[in-house]
Amino acid sequence: MHRSIEPTIGKADQQQQRTIGFFGLGSMGLPMAFHxxxxxxxxxxxxxxxxARSRFTEAGGESCVTAVEAASGATVIVLMVVNIKQAYEVLFDAAALSSSVEDCIVILMSTCPPGDVEALAKSVHATGRRFLDAPVSGGVAGALKASLSIMVAGEKQAFDQCHEFFNVLGSKVYYLGEQPGNxxxxxxxxxxxxxVHLAAAAExxxxxxxxxxxxxxxLEIVSGSAAASWMLTDRGKRMLDTDPEVTSAVDIFVKDLGIVLSAGSSAKAALPLASIAHQFFLATSGQGAGAADDSQVIRAYRRMSSGNREE
Structure with missing residues (x-):
């Protein structure tokens, strides 16, 4: 699924207008960069x-050995990194941001704590560059099919300039206002x-x-009844497998539900179900299965029911 776009980003020449520095070529970032x-x-x-760099080259992309090289002359920097720490390291410690054009738009597409995103936006703005908070939903499958849901917050003009880029990566794009973090x-x-849906399915x-x-x-009964959810339908079969292919790891939900709880604390919103679900993902990771597919959160329930022996 490939859609062509017009080079509408930035104030430089046409070649620069189409130049993107893409950071993070993992299971989601690689297909996104390819699209x-x-x-x-x-x-x-x-x-x-x-x-990861070699895989991008094999897919026909242009991989770089340094962050500065990747961002040199870029009018857009896309960050699909693991966490906010890596975002700072790429932009500032590795000097990627300073090698981009002066009106570069930094697009953070990773899942990060809202408060940290807002702070990063201020740091980027202080250099004269622009910033868009743009996390995605849809997982590896959505990245491969270019069918991600993309949530965006930041300067409206920057959003309008990048809208065609978002349309290349996703099937749904939502604008949530000028405030990064939203x-x-x-x-x-x-x-x-x-x-919560995943933990409930496992239970x-x-x-x-x-x-x-x-x-x-x-599983067939509940998948076809009012009890069904997208997470049940997508993960249920893998829960019943001993060692399923990893599409999203348990530790991803350890991180993401931690972010959820942090957002709840900032908003003074009680999140008891999220807290309980987080504990089950933590327990599974603590059992040594943090790198396993997230469907394997069911192992924590099995362990709880069978004592120290997992049936």
Whole structure:
């Protein structure tokens, strides 16, 4: 799924107008960078992982060995990094931001705490550059299919200039106002529901297992009834597998639900269900399964039901 775009970013010449420095070529970042490159943009990708850079090169992209090289002359910097710490490291410690053009737009697409996003925006603005808070939802599948949901907050003019870029990456784009951090709050709301639904699905299927029911049949029943949810339908089958392919790790939800709870604390909003779900993901990670597929949160329920022995 590739859509071409017109070079509408920045004030420089046409070549610069289409230049993107893309940071973070992981399971989601790699296909996102590829879609942008396929749309007609010049995309220079960077990742601290040499294998990730090689994969981008093999996919036809232009990979760089330094952050400065990737951001040199860029009118847009896209950050699909692990956390806010890496965002600061790329932009400031590695001097990527200073090598971009003066009116560069920095787009943070990672899931980060809203307060930290707001602080990063102020740091970027202090250099004369612009900033968009633009987390995504849809996971690896959405990144591969260019069907992500993208939530955006920041300067309206910058959003308008980048709208075509967002359309290349996603099927739904939502503008949430001028204040950076607002989009990250919306993403936290989304992750609250995802985490709670996933934990609830694990609890239900662990009950079916413990009661001796045929779990495949039970999964079919609940997936086709009022009990169904997107998370149940997508993750349920993998919960019943011993070692499913990892599409999103348990530790991702440890991080994301931690962000949810932080957002709740800042807003003075009680989030008891999110807190309980977070504990089950923490427990699963503590059992040594943090890198396992997030569907394996069911292991914490199994362990709780069977004592120290996981059935």
């Amino acid at each position: 942008l490159a396929s749309s007609g943009c010049v995309v220079r990708g960077f990742d601290i992982n040499e294998i 989009a990250s709050v919306a993403k936290a709301v989304n992750q609250l529901l995802c985490g 239900a299927l662990s009950l079916a297992e413990r009661a001796g029911l045929d779990t495949e049949t039970v």
